[in-house]
Amino acid sequence: MRISSVFGVIPLLLLLAVGEASAHAMLDHAEPRVGNKVATAPREVTLWFTQKLEPAFSTITVTDSTGKRVDTGKTRVSGSQMSISLRPGGSGTYRVKWHVLSTDTHTTDGRFTFQVGQ
Amino acid sequence: MDWFAAGENGPLIAIRAIHFAASAMTTGTLVFGTVVGNPALRSEPQLALLQRAQMLRLAWIGVAITVLSGVIWLWFQAAAIAGLPLGEALTSSLLLTVLNETQFGLVWEIRTVLAIILAACLAYGRFVPAKWLALATAIGLTAAIAWTGHAGSTAGELGKLHLAADVLHLAAAAAWIGGLVPLVLLLTAVRRAQAVAWPSLAWEATRRFSMLGVISVATLLTTGIVNAWILVGSFHALATSEYGRLLILKLVVFAIMLAFAVVNRFWLTPRLAISSGNELPFAALRGLTHNGVIEIALGFAIFAIVGMLGTMHPATHLF
Numbered sequence: 001m002r003i004s005s006v007f008g009v010i011p012l013l014l015l016l017a018v019g020e021a022s023a024h025a026m027l028d029h030a031e032p033r034v035g036n037k038v039a040t041a042p043r044e045v046t047l048w049f050t051q052k053l054e055p056a057f058s059t060i061t062v063t064d065s066t067g068k069r070v071d072t073g074k075t076r077v078s079g080s081q082m083s084i085s086l087r088p089g090g091s092g093t094y095r096v097k098w099h100v101l102s103t104d105t106h107t108t109d110g111r112f113t114f115q116v117g118q
Numbered sequence: 119m120d121w122f123a124a125g126e127n128g129p130l131i132a133i134r135a136i137h138f139a140a141s142a143m144t145t146g147t148l149v150f151g152t153v154v155g156n157p158a159l160r161s162e163p164q165l166a167l168l169q170r171a172q173m174l175r176l177a178w179i180g181v182a183i184t185v186l187s188g189v190i191w192l193w194f195q196a197a198a199i200a201g202l203p204l205g206e207a208l209t210s211s212l213l214l215t216v217l218n219e220t221q222f223g224l225v226w227e228i229r230t231v232l233a234i235i236l237a238a239c240l241a242y243g244r245f246v247p248a249k250w251l252a253l254a255t256a257i258g259l260t261a262a263i264a265w266t267g268h269a270g271s272t273a274g275e276l277g278k279l280h281l282a283a284d285v286l287h288l289a290a291a292a293a294w295i296g297g298l299v300p301l302v303l304l305l306t307a308v309r310r311a312q313a314v315a316w317p318s319l320a321w322e323a324t325r326r327f328s329m330l331g332v333i334s335v336a337t338l339l340t341t342g343i344v345n346a347w348i349l350v351g352s353f354h355a356l357a358t359s360e361y362g363r364l365l366i367l368k369l370v371v372f373a374i375m376l377a378f379a380v381v382n383r384f385w386l387t388p389r390l391a392i393s394s395g396n397e398l399p400f401a402a403l404r405g406l407t408h409n410g411v412i413e414i415a416l417g418f419a420i421f422a423i424v425g426m427l428g429t430m431h432p433a434t435h436l437f
Contacts (some may be wrong), residue, residue, distance in 0.1 A: 025271070051271040056219035057199055080273040101199055103221040103271040104428075 025051035025080070025102035027110055032094075037115040045071070045096055046083035053077050057101035060084040065092025091117025127429045129204065130194040135425035137187040139418055141260045144180030144236070145289070146296015147173055148256040152249075153330055154297070155304055158323040165311050165319070172303050177240055177256075184259065185233050192216065192226055198429070225265040232259045260292040261285040267428060283341040290341070294334035295375075295417035301327050302410040309403055320403050321390035328383045335376065364430075368423040375416045378409045 028048045032038045045062055055077035062071040062084065070089045075082055082100065094116055099109040151173040159166035196216045197207030207213075217223035232255045239252035264270060269277070269284035301323070308320050386409070389402035 050273075052221075052273050052277070054220045056215055101220070103265075104268050105195055105199060105220075105222050105266065107199065107201065 025049040025053060025100045025106070025108050027098070027112075028080075030096070030112065030114075032114040034112040035114060039117065041070075041089045041091070041094075041116045042086060044083050044085045046081065047096075047098055049080045049082070049100060049102070051102040051104065052080050053082055054101040054103055057099075057107070058082055059099050061097045062086055063095045063097075064089045065094070070094070089116070091115075127198070127426075130191075130198055130429050131422070131425045133187055133190045133194055133425075134428060135418070135422040137184065137191050138263070138421040138424060140180050140183035140187055141263065142292035142296035142417075142421070143299050144177055144184055144296070145256045145260040145292035146294070146298070147176045147180060147300045148253045149293045149330070150297040150300040150327070152253055154323055154326040155300060158304075158326055159319060162311075162315065162319060165308065168307055168311070169304055172307060173300055174240060174243060176300055176303065177252075178237075181233055181237050181240070185230070188226065188230065188233070192223075195222060221270060222266050225262055225270070229259055229262050232262070257289055257292075260296075261289045263288055279344060283344040286337050287341040290334040290337035291420075294331050294338075295414075295420070297327060297330060298410050298414045298417060302407055302414065305403060305407045305410065309400075309407075317390050317399055317403070320406070321387065324382065324387045324390065324406055328379070328387060331379055331383070335379075360430075364423060364427060368420055368427070371416050371419050371423070375413050375420075378413050378416075382406055382409055 026049065027034075028050050030048065031046045032042055045060060047060065055075075058077050059075050060071065060082060061069060064070045070086050072085045072087065075084045082098070092115070093113050095111060095113050097109070097111045099107065101107050151170070155169050155173060156166065159169055192213065193207060194204065196212050197204050199216060199220070199222075200207060200212055202212075217227060236252055236255040236259060239248040239255065242248045243252065264281055264284035264287075267284065269280040271277075272280040304323055305320055308316050308323070386402045386405045390399050390406075392399065
Protein backbone atom coordinates (compact mmCIF):
# COMPACT_ATOMS: atom_id res chain seq x y z
CA MET A 1 0.00 0.00 0.00
CA ARG A 2 1.54 3.23 -1.11
CA ILE A 3 0.09 5.49 1.56
CA SER A 4 1.42 3.34 4.37
CA SER A 5 4.86 3.30 2.75
CA VAL A 6 4.78 7.09 2.57
CA PHE A 7 4.09 7.31 6.29
CA GLY A 8 6.61 4.58 6.98
CA VAL A 9 9.38 6.95 5.94
CA ILE A 10 8.61 9.48 8.65
CA PRO A 11 10.86 7.87 11.29
CA LEU A 12 13.70 8.01 8.76
CA LEU A 13 13.09 11.69 8.17
CA LEU A 14 13.03 12.24 11.88
CA LEU A 15 16.40 10.59 12.15
CA LEU A 16 17.72 12.82 9.40
CA ALA A 17 16.50 16.06 10.78
CA VAL A 18 17.62 15.37 14.31
CA GLY A 19 21.01 14.37 12.99
CA GLU A 20 21.59 17.79 11.51
CA ALA A 21 21.55 19.34 14.91
CA SER A 22 24.88 18.04 16.11
CA ALA A 23 26.62 20.77 14.12
CA HIS A 24 28.19 23.97 15.56
CA ALA A 25 31.77 24.14 16.67
CA MET A 26 32.40 22.61 20.05
CA LEU A 27 35.74 21.93 21.65
CA ASP A 28 36.73 18.37 20.85
CA HIS A 29 40.04 18.32 22.71
CA ALA A 30 43.02 20.56 23.45
CA GLU A 31 46.77 20.39 23.93
CA PRO A 32 47.68 20.84 26.82
CA ARG A 33 44.67 18.74 27.74
CA VAL A 34 41.75 20.40 29.50
CA GLY A 35 42.30 20.33 33.27
CA ASN A 36 45.59 18.44 32.99
CA LYS A 37 48.97 19.16 34.53
CA VAL A 38 52.12 19.71 32.46
CA ALA A 39 55.71 19.94 33.75
CA THR A 40 56.78 23.12 31.97
CA ALA A 41 54.95 26.02 30.41
CA PRO A 42 53.96 25.02 26.83
CA ARG A 43 55.08 27.05 23.83
CA GLU A 44 51.63 26.99 22.37
CA VAL A 45 48.06 25.97 23.04
CA THR A 46 46.13 24.09 20.36
CA LEU A 47 42.40 23.46 20.29
CA TRP A 48 40.56 21.00 18.08
CA PHE A 49 36.89 21.63 17.30
CA THR A 50 34.06 19.56 15.91
CA GLN A 51 33.51 21.92 12.95
CA LYS A 52 35.55 23.97 10.51
CA LEU A 53 36.32 27.45 11.80
CA GLU A 54 36.41 30.97 10.36
CA PRO A 55 39.86 32.52 10.99
CA ALA A 56 38.56 36.10 10.90
CA PHE A 57 36.24 35.58 13.86
CA SER A 58 37.97 32.90 15.96
CA THR A 59 40.29 33.78 18.83
CA ILE A 60 42.08 32.32 21.84
CA THR A 61 43.41 34.20 24.85
CA VAL A 62 45.60 32.59 27.51
CA THR A 63 46.35 34.08 30.93
CA ASP A 64 48.69 32.77 33.62
CA SER A 65 48.02 32.36 37.32
CA THR A 66 48.43 36.10 37.91
CA GLY A 67 45.86 36.93 35.25
CA LYS A 68 48.49 38.31 32.87
CA ARG A 69 48.10 37.51 29.20
CA VAL A 70 50.80 35.13 28.01
CA ASP A 71 49.61 34.54 24.45
CA THR A 72 51.18 36.39 21.51
CA GLY A 73 47.80 37.59 20.29
CA LYS A 74 47.95 35.88 16.93
CA THR A 75 45.53 32.97 16.62
CA ARG A 76 46.26 30.56 13.79
CA VAL A 77 43.34 28.65 12.30
CA SER A 78 43.56 25.66 10.02
CA GLY A 79 40.35 23.79 9.27
CA SER A 80 38.85 22.75 12.57
CA GLN A 81 42.08 23.35 14.50
CA MET A 82 43.16 26.59 16.18
CA SER A 83 46.39 27.41 18.01
CA ILE A 84 48.22 30.30 19.59
CA SER A 85 51.85 30.71 20.65
CA LEU A 86 52.69 31.51 24.26
CA ARG A 87 55.43 33.65 25.76
CA PRO A 88 57.58 31.88 28.36
CA GLY A 89 55.76 31.87 31.68
CA GLY A 90 55.90 30.49 35.19
CA SER A 91 54.01 27.74 36.91
CA GLY A 92 50.46 27.79 38.18
CA THR A 93 46.96 27.68 36.70
CA TYR A 94 46.64 28.85 33.11
CA ARG A 95 43.27 29.97 31.84
CA VAL A 96 42.32 29.50 28.19
CA LYS A 97 39.39 31.45 26.75
CA TRP A 98 38.18 30.74 23.25
CA HIS A 99 35.60 32.25 20.94
CA VAL A 100 34.96 30.70 17.56
CA LEU A 101 32.78 31.17 14.51
CA SER A 102 32.17 27.94 12.63
CA THR A 103 31.68 28.03 8.86
CA ASP A 104 27.97 27.42 9.41
CA THR A 105 27.85 30.99 10.87
CA HIS A 106 27.45 30.03 14.52
CA THR A 107 29.51 31.49 17.32
CA THR A 108 30.40 29.49 20.37
CA ASP A 109 32.76 30.20 23.23
CA GLY A 110 34.17 28.55 26.27
CA ARG A 111 37.02 28.41 28.73
CA PHE A 112 39.17 25.84 30.51
CA THR A 113 42.28 25.67 32.65
CA PHE A 114 45.44 23.59 32.84
CA GLN A 115 48.22 23.44 35.42
CA VAL A 116 51.89 24.13 34.84
CA GLY A 117 54.62 22.78 37.14
CA GLN A 118 54.38 22.02 40.86
CA MET B 119 9.46 26.33 25.81
CA ASP B 120 10.15 29.52 23.91
CA TRP B 121 10.27 28.37 20.31
CA PHE B 122 8.20 31.22 19.07
CA ALA B 123 9.82 33.85 21.21
CA ALA B 124 13.01 33.57 19.25
CA GLY B 125 14.12 36.86 20.76
CA GLU B 126 17.10 38.59 19.29
CA ASN B 127 17.25 36.12 16.40
CA GLY B 128 13.73 36.98 15.22
CA PRO B 129 14.73 39.23 12.31
CA LEU B 130 17.42 36.76 11.17
CA ILE B 131 14.95 33.86 11.27
CA ALA B 132 12.35 35.85 9.31
CA ILE B 133 14.76 36.95 6.60
CA ARG B 134 16.20 33.44 6.26
CA ALA B 135 12.69 32.01 5.83
CA ILE B 136 11.83 34.61 3.17
CA HIS B 137 15.16 34.06 1.40
CA PHE B 138 14.84 30.25 1.36
CA ALA B 139 11.26 30.46 0.12
CA ALA B 140 12.16 32.95 -2.64
CA SER B 141 15.16 30.87 -3.76
CA ALA B 142 13.04 27.72 -3.78
CA MET B 143 10.30 29.44 -5.78
CA THR B 144 12.85 30.69 -8.33
CA THR B 145 14.42 27.25 -8.73
CA GLY B 146 11.09 25.46 -8.60
CA THR B 147 9.63 27.73 -11.29
CA LEU B 148 12.45 27.04 -13.75
CA VAL B 149 12.43 23.30 -13.06
CA PHE B 150 8.65 23.28 -13.40
CA GLY B 151 8.76 25.13 -16.73
CA THR B 152 11.29 22.68 -18.12
CA VAL B 153 9.83 19.37 -17.03
CA VAL B 154 6.13 20.13 -16.48
CA GLY B 155 4.74 23.33 -17.99
CA ASN B 156 6.34 23.43 -21.44
CA PRO B 157 5.98 19.71 -22.28
CA ALA B 158 2.42 19.51 -20.93
CA LEU B 159 1.15 22.45 -23.00
CA ARG B 160 2.94 21.59 -26.23
CA SER B 161 -0.36 20.94 -28.03
CA GLU B 162 -1.84 24.31 -27.02
CA PRO B 163 0.48 27.01 -28.39
CA GLN B 164 -1.61 29.91 -27.09
CA LEU B 165 -1.87 28.55 -23.59
CA ALA B 166 1.82 27.62 -23.70
CA LEU B 167 2.68 31.23 -24.56
CA LEU B 168 0.56 32.49 -21.68
CA GLN B 169 2.13 29.97 -19.35
CA ARG B 170 5.66 30.97 -20.37
CA ALA B 171 4.90 34.62 -19.70
CA GLN B 172 3.54 33.63 -16.29
CA MET B 173 6.65 31.55 -15.47
CA LEU B 174 8.91 34.41 -16.55
CA ARG B 175 7.09 36.86 -14.30
CA LEU B 176 7.25 34.42 -11.40
CA ALA B 177 10.98 33.84 -11.96
CA TRP B 178 11.63 37.59 -12.01
CA ILE B 179 9.72 38.07 -8.77
CA GLY B 180 11.65 35.16 -7.26
CA VAL B 181 15.04 36.54 -8.28
CA ALA B 182 14.17 40.03 -7.05
CA ILE B 183 13.05 38.80 -3.61
CA THR B 184 16.04 36.42 -3.42
CA VAL B 185 18.53 39.22 -4.07
CA LEU B 186 16.83 41.74 -1.79
CA SER B 187 16.40 39.28 1.09
CA GLY B 188 19.97 38.08 0.45
CA VAL B 189 21.32 41.59 1.08
CA ILE B 190 19.32 41.87 4.31
CA TRP B 191 20.45 38.37 5.34
CA LEU B 192 24.08 39.44 4.93
CA TRP B 193 23.47 42.46 7.16
CA PHE B 194 21.60 40.48 9.86
CA GLN B 195 24.12 37.62 9.72
CA ALA B 196 27.03 40.02 10.09
CA ALA B 197 25.35 41.46 13.19
CA ALA B 198 24.89 37.96 14.64
CA ILE B 199 28.51 37.02 13.91
CA ALA B 200 29.92 40.16 15.49
CA GLY B 201 27.41 40.10 18.35
CA LEU B 202 26.28 43.65 17.55
CA PRO B 203 22.83 45.28 17.38
CA LEU B 204 21.53 45.56 13.79
CA GLY B 205 22.11 49.31 13.67
CA GLU B 206 25.76 49.01 14.63
CA ALA B 207 26.45 46.16 12.22
CA LEU B 208 25.96 48.36 9.14
CA THR B 209 29.60 49.26 8.81
CA SER B 210 31.55 48.65 5.64
CA SER B 211 34.47 47.13 7.54
CA LEU B 212 32.33 44.45 9.21
CA LEU B 213 30.36 43.66 6.04
CA LEU B 214 33.57 43.48 3.99
CA THR B 215 35.24 41.22 6.55
CA VAL B 216 32.24 38.88 6.51
CA LEU B 217 32.13 38.98 2.68
CA ASN B 218 35.84 38.52 2.09
CA GLU B 219 36.96 36.37 4.98
CA THR B 220 34.19 33.91 5.76
CA GLN B 221 32.72 30.97 3.92
CA PHE B 222 29.26 32.53 4.32
CA GLY B 223 30.56 35.65 2.53
CA LEU B 224 32.15 33.69 -0.31
CA VAL B 225 28.98 31.67 -0.86
CA TRP B 226 26.97 34.89 -0.70
CA GLU B 227 29.14 36.41 -3.45
CA ILE B 228 28.91 33.30 -5.64
CA ARG B 229 25.14 33.16 -5.23
CA THR B 230 24.82 36.86 -6.07
CA VAL B 231 26.76 36.27 -9.29
CA LEU B 232 24.46 33.31 -10.06
CA ALA B 233 21.43 35.55 -9.49
CA ILE B 234 22.84 38.16 -11.89
CA ILE B 235 23.53 35.49 -14.55
CA LEU B 236 20.02 34.14 -14.02
CA ALA B 237 18.52 37.62 -14.44
CA ALA B 238 20.47 38.07 -17.69
CA CYS B 239 19.22 34.69 -18.93
CA LEU B 240 15.65 35.64 -18.11
CA ALA B 241 16.09 38.90 -20.02
CA TYR B 242 17.40 37.02 -23.07
CA GLY B 243 15.26 33.91 -22.60
CA ARG B 244 14.32 33.55 -26.25
CA PHE B 245 17.69 31.99 -26.99
CA VAL B 246 17.79 28.27 -26.26
CA PRO B 247 21.20 28.21 -24.50
CA ALA B 248 19.94 30.95 -22.15
CA LYS B 249 17.08 28.70 -21.06
CA TRP B 250 19.37 25.89 -20.04
CA LEU B 251 21.82 28.28 -18.40
CA ALA B 252 18.90 29.81 -16.51
CA LEU B 253 17.86 26.37 -15.25
CA ALA B 254 21.42 25.52 -14.19
CA THR B 255 22.02 28.83 -12.39
CA ALA B 256 18.62 28.62 -10.68
CA ILE B 257 19.45 25.16 -9.32
CA GLY B 258 22.90 26.41 -8.28
CA LEU B 259 21.36 29.42 -6.53
CA THR B 260 19.45 27.16 -4.13
CA ALA B 261 21.91 24.27 -3.92
CA ALA B 262 24.76 26.62 -2.89
CA ILE B 263 22.87 27.43 0.32
CA ALA B 264 24.25 24.09 1.57
CA TRP B 265 27.66 25.73 2.08
CA THR B 266 26.18 28.30 4.47
CA GLY B 267 24.69 25.66 6.77
CA HIS B 268 25.68 22.75 8.93
CA ALA B 269 26.88 20.65 6.01
CA GLY B 270 29.32 23.42 5.07
CA SER B 271 31.20 23.07 8.33
CA THR B 272 31.54 19.30 8.70
CA ALA B 273 35.25 18.57 8.73
CA GLY B 274 37.11 16.08 6.55
CA GLU B 275 35.99 13.61 3.90
CA LEU B 276 32.67 13.15 5.66
CA GLY B 277 32.07 16.84 5.03
CA LYS B 278 32.05 16.23 1.26
CA LEU B 279 29.42 13.52 1.59
CA HIS B 280 27.40 15.72 3.93
CA LEU B 281 27.58 18.59 1.43
CA ALA B 282 26.61 16.39 -1.51
CA ALA B 283 23.61 15.12 0.43
CA ASP B 284 22.59 18.63 1.45
CA VAL B 285 22.95 20.01 -2.09
CA LEU B 286 20.58 17.33 -3.37
CA HIS B 287 18.28 17.82 -0.39
CA LEU B 288 17.93 21.55 -1.12
CA ALA B 289 17.48 21.08 -4.86
CA ALA B 290 14.80 18.42 -4.31
CA ALA B 291 12.96 20.54 -1.76
CA ALA B 292 13.04 23.55 -4.12
CA ALA B 293 11.81 21.52 -7.10
CA TRP B 294 8.84 20.21 -5.15
CA ILE B 295 7.83 23.03 -2.80
CA GLY B 296 8.92 25.83 -5.15
CA GLY B 297 7.20 24.14 -8.08
CA LEU B 298 3.84 24.26 -6.32
CA VAL B 299 3.51 27.98 -7.04
CA PRO B 300 3.72 27.66 -10.85
CA LEU B 301 1.54 24.53 -10.65
CA VAL B 302 -1.28 26.44 -8.96
CA LEU B 303 -0.92 29.28 -11.49
CA LEU B 304 -0.94 26.85 -14.40
CA LEU B 305 -4.04 25.02 -13.15
CA THR B 306 -5.79 28.37 -12.69
CA ALA B 307 -4.77 29.48 -16.20
CA VAL B 308 -5.94 26.21 -17.73
CA ARG B 309 -9.31 26.54 -16.03
CA ARG B 310 -9.77 30.12 -17.16
CA ALA B 311 -8.60 29.54 -20.73
CA GLN B 312 -11.57 27.23 -21.31
CA ALA B 313 -9.71 25.31 -23.95
CA VAL B 314 -11.69 22.31 -25.12
CA ALA B 315 -8.95 19.94 -24.06
CA TRP B 316 -8.36 21.47 -20.65
CA PRO B 317 -9.01 18.35 -18.53
CA SER B 318 -6.32 16.46 -20.43
CA LEU B 319 -3.92 19.43 -20.17
CA ALA B 320 -4.47 19.67 -16.42
CA TRP B 321 -4.13 15.90 -16.12
CA GLU B 322 -0.87 15.91 -18.08
CA ALA B 323 0.55 18.78 -15.98
CA THR B 324 -0.38 17.26 -12.60
CA ARG B 325 0.80 13.81 -13.70
CA ARG B 326 4.19 15.25 -14.67
CA PHE B 327 4.36 17.30 -11.49
CA SER B 328 3.57 14.30 -9.33
CA MET B 329 6.40 12.39 -11.03
CA LEU B 330 8.67 15.30 -10.17
CA GLY B 331 7.28 15.11 -6.63
CA VAL B 332 8.02 11.39 -6.30
CA ILE B 333 11.60 11.93 -7.48
CA SER B 334 11.97 14.87 -5.06
CA VAL B 335 10.61 12.96 -2.07
CA ALA B 336 12.80 9.95 -2.92
CA THR B 337 15.82 12.28 -3.08
CA LEU B 338 14.86 13.95 0.21
CA LEU B 339 14.68 10.51 1.82
CA THR B 340 17.94 9.20 0.40
CA THR B 341 19.87 12.33 1.32
CA GLY B 342 18.13 12.27 4.69
CA ILE B 343 19.37 8.76 5.39
CA VAL B 344 22.91 9.81 4.42
CA ASN B 345 22.74 12.78 6.81
CA ALA B 346 21.30 10.59 9.55
CA TRP B 347 24.10 8.11 9.08
CA ILE B 348 26.68 10.91 9.37
CA LEU B 349 25.21 12.58 12.45
CA VAL B 350 23.12 9.98 14.20
CA GLY B 351 25.23 10.05 17.34
CA SER B 352 23.30 12.84 18.98
CA PHE B 353 19.82 11.41 18.45
CA HIS B 354 18.97 10.68 22.07
CA ALA B 355 20.10 14.00 23.44
CA LEU B 356 18.12 15.86 20.81
CA ALA B 357 14.94 13.85 20.95
CA THR B 358 14.26 15.36 24.36
CA SER B 359 15.35 18.92 23.52
CA GLU B 360 13.52 21.97 22.20
CA TYR B 361 15.59 21.73 19.08
CA GLY B 362 14.49 18.14 18.59
CA ARG B 363 10.85 19.00 19.18
CA LEU B 364 11.01 21.79 16.63
CA LEU B 365 12.42 19.29 14.16
CA ILE B 366 9.56 16.94 14.92
CA LEU B 367 7.17 19.83 14.19
CA LYS B 368 8.92 20.31 10.84
CA LEU B 369 8.46 16.64 10.04
CA VAL B 370 4.79 16.70 11.04
CA VAL B 371 4.25 19.59 8.60
CA PHE B 372 6.18 17.62 5.97
CA ALA B 373 4.00 14.55 6.62
CA ILE B 374 0.84 16.65 6.15
CA MET B 375 2.24 17.94 2.84
CA LEU B 376 2.91 14.36 1.80
CA ALA B 377 -0.63 13.38 2.73
CA PHE B 378 -1.97 16.15 0.45
CA ALA B 379 0.37 14.97 -2.30
CA VAL B 380 -0.93 11.43 -1.93
CA VAL B 381 -4.55 12.64 -2.18
CA ASN B 382 -3.67 14.69 -5.26
CA ARG B 383 -1.85 11.82 -6.90
CA PHE B 384 -4.15 8.90 -6.16
CA TRP B 385 -7.54 10.57 -5.81
CA LEU B 386 -7.82 13.89 -7.68
CA THR B 387 -5.45 13.46 -10.63
CA PRO B 388 -7.10 10.24 -11.90
CA ARG B 389 -10.44 12.06 -11.74
CA LEU B 390 -9.23 14.65 -14.24
CA ALA B 391 -8.95 11.90 -16.81
CA ILE B 392 -12.52 10.72 -16.25
CA SER B 393 -15.18 12.72 -18.04
CA SER B 394 -18.48 11.19 -17.15
CA GLY B 395 -20.63 12.11 -20.12
CA ASN B 396 -20.57 15.85 -20.70
CA GLU B 397 -19.75 16.67 -17.12
CA LEU B 398 -16.26 18.01 -16.92
CA PRO B 399 -14.16 17.33 -13.81
CA PHE B 400 -14.30 20.88 -12.40
CA ALA B 401 -14.38 19.61 -8.82
CA ALA B 402 -11.15 17.66 -9.23
CA LEU B 403 -9.36 20.65 -10.75
CA ARG B 404 -10.64 22.96 -8.05
CA GLY B 405 -9.57 20.45 -5.42
CA LEU B 406 -6.07 20.25 -6.89
CA THR B 407 -5.78 24.04 -6.94
CA HIS B 408 -6.99 24.37 -3.34
CA ASN B 409 -4.67 21.64 -2.13
CA GLY B 410 -1.80 23.30 -3.98
CA VAL B 411 -2.43 26.57 -2.13
CA ILE B 412 -2.56 24.75 1.23
CA GLU B 413 0.67 22.90 0.37
CA ILE B 414 2.36 26.22 -0.47
CA ALA B 415 1.39 27.53 2.97
CA LEU B 416 2.70 24.36 4.63
CA GLY B 417 5.89 24.63 2.57
CA PHE B 418 6.41 28.17 3.81
CA ALA B 419 5.92 26.91 7.37
CA ILE B 420 8.74 24.44 6.73
CA PHE B 421 11.00 27.24 5.46
CA ALA B 422 10.17 29.25 8.59
CA ILE B 423 11.09 26.28 10.80
CA VAL B 424 14.31 25.74 8.84
CA GLY B 425 15.04 29.45 9.20
CA MET B 426 14.66 29.08 12.96
CA LEU B 427 16.56 25.81 13.32
CA GLY B 428 19.61 27.17 11.56
CA THR B 429 19.98 30.02 14.04
CA MET B 430 19.49 27.90 17.16
CA HIS B 431 22.26 26.47 19.19
CA PRO B 432 21.60 22.78 19.21
CA ALA B 433 20.75 21.04 22.42
CA THR B 434 24.00 19.10 22.43
CA HIS B 435 25.46 22.13 24.21
CA LEU B 436 23.23 21.39 27.16
CA PHE B 437 24.35 17.80 27.63
